Amino acid sequence: MTSDESRETTGTRQRRPRGAVRDGLIAAGVELARAGGxxxxVLREAARMVGVVPNAAYRHFADRGELLAAVCAAAMRELAARMAAGTARVRGKYGDAAAARRRLHAIGRAYLEFAREQPGLFETxxxxxxxxxxxAQDGGATxxxxxxxxxxxxxxxxTDAGVLSKQRRPGLEYPIWSTVHGLAVLTGQGPLREVAAGSRVHLEKVTRTFIEAGLS
Amino acid sequence: MTSDESRETTGTRQRRPRGAVRDGLIAAGVELARAGGxxxxVLREAARMVGVVPNAAYRHFADRGELLAAVCAAAMRELAARMAAGTARVRGKYGDAAAARRRLHAIGRAYLEFAREQPGLFETxxxxxxxxxxxAQDGGATxxxxxxxxxxxxxxxxTDAGVLSKQRRPGLEYPIWSTVHGLAVLTGQGPLREVAAGSRVHLEKVTRTFIEAGLS
DNA sequence: ACTCATTAGTGGACGCTGTCCACGTTACGA
DNA sequence: TCGTAACGTGGACAGCGTCCACTAATGAGT
Structure with a gap:
């Protein structure tokens, strides 16, 4: 109604600034993933949200899979940021045993929180x-x-704080990550999803105790 | 070529025995899931494999989701059967500490084996x-x-064998399941999928040690 | 400043999917 | 035996990913 004259014939309606469509598609994809995994x-819906015809997406991504890959990377970055924020809130300088323990706990807690509050993004x-x-599309942002x-x-x-012996340290990140990730998946969309509704804190406490036992 | 006379007009080509179409659709769905998660x-493809028109599926399932649910249940049953077979192979009578430990190990090993050899079914x-x-569609089979x-x-x-103290026992199934499941997911389709290719046995050994540490 | 090749967006189409509706046929209980 | 419910068919629709041909804006090189 306001300005319908700009696309009188065919061809380009209006050109966005450099990379705006690409970034917009990824942002739209992130919102779709947040809502539904x-x-x-869906490529067409993302294009619709950006206000562009579906085929325009093919100038920036080879196919839907490539767009989804970019969205996945963005989701992973958001998870990483959430974890970093969680550990940053823990006070105590490097090497303090109690502080280090709290930081490990904070990492796991942030991981599970993200999985619970943003199930779609976590899955994505x-x-x-x-x-x-x-x-590895490094957009300049750190x-x-x-x-x-x-x-x-x-x-x-x-290990430096002496809580974890050097002998137990090698490769320990894998089972610990597995434990937290497994809990997130099983209680999120998995078979424990109703169990977790009632006794979430209990599950987390048992898991925490289990992991701490695995340290020594 | 052989007998094309049976469906001269319209309507039913030929009627299968009771429940054959439903079971066939689930079986076809299982094969599709085995190959691609x-x-x-996809409903139409499953119907094609059974040799029936897509709409016939709607006489047995409300929608694709219900068919998928049946396929998921079948996949879960196959996983359970694999685990049961794994533990059944372990000799030693109930209550023997060493045998019990071996059974726990066998359960985890079967779980990871299934995830690795049948990634599509495992995901499904x-x-x-x-x-x-x-x-809970109990087809009569046990x-x-x-x-x-x-x-x-x-x-x-x-616990009965005295390997695991009664105090540590409650709720321990959750973190242990989480650990094994998390490892399966992360090394299967997850971020550790290349890492796992080279050092699978190492990952499994570290995880086994971690879980055994969590028992005491 | 003008040209011109590259880039970015449009319009239309195709095949595939899940799903709905109306129809005909078969089987089974009354 | 008959009628009714279950079962399978045919045709259609909208939405999806993707391809092709076309056009307008952009920016580098002269």
């Missing part, structure tokens, strides 16, 4: 299509380290 | 749509207990 990232973060590698690296850092600190 | 369970087993409950129940039984045996 990776399957909800791990739904990277097998074909499309991460593409990101938080990946979950595995953050966990490694805390475990190294626990 | 839950997203590969945990892809139960949120709307459709399990529907099934193995669900994974959680099998794990509980072994942990109870470990």
């Amino acid at each position: 990776p399957d909800a990232v 973060a791990f739904a990277l299509p097998h074909q499309h590698a991460y593409a 990101h938080s380290p990946m979950p595995l690296d953050q966990l490694r850092a805390v475990l190294d600190e626990l | 839950p997203d590969a369970v 087993a945990f892809a139960l749509p949120h709307q459709h409950a399990y529907a 099934h193995s207990p669900m994974p959680l129940d099998q794990l509980r039984a072994v942990l109870d045996e470990l």
